[in-house]
Amino acid sequence: QVQLVESGGGVVQPGRSLRLSCAASGFTFSTYAMHWVRQAPGKGLEWMAVILYDGSNKYYADSVKGRFTISRDNSKNTLYLQMSSLRAEDTAVYYCAREGYSGYDLCCWGQGTLVTVSS
């Protein structure tokens, strides 16, 4: 079965960087687009970024464009999110998700990893 496991979250100071990972298993990772979605404490879901199956193209929400970079290593079945210039408002649970049935939905989600930006 599809399994996505995020890691790399923690407490980080404002202005610093952090890299999240998402280890995928149970499907052919290299054939699916992958997304990052975040959820601030007590708030709603926010789509952040998508990377196509081969890593050739990446797209971002305006809120993180220029600060966050999505990438993948298909040889390691792993998705990444490099976050820089972190701000307090980036505090959230970060989920990775796989594209689903239509290519425009998110069928499968990880359990999330919490990032807290605080001094």
Add this chain to the structure above:
Amino acid sequence: QSALTQPASVSGSPGQSITISCTGTSSDVGSYNLVSWYQQHPGKAPKLMIYEGSKRPSGVSNRFSGSKSGNTASLTISGLQAEDEGDYYCCSYAGSNTYVFGTGTKVTVL
């Protein structure tokens, strides 16, 4: 990329039907039949309930149905059950390989 608008809360008694609306614009919901709906229980990851506006993934109860009219998509839960309590989010493709989520709706079973 403004969030789609959903009612903050909807409630109903067991066995009743409820409908959650999701209002966007002609640039997202109105332009594509690519709205998906997600259920989220406290402390858990979201779960896909509807994709392409009205299609159900395998394993999702047929009590869940989706539709769209103009710039507004809707999720209907019929035969409401206690396990349906939780938060529900719509999400629409917004063009140029970007997506936008709704503000979320808390469903309460009375």
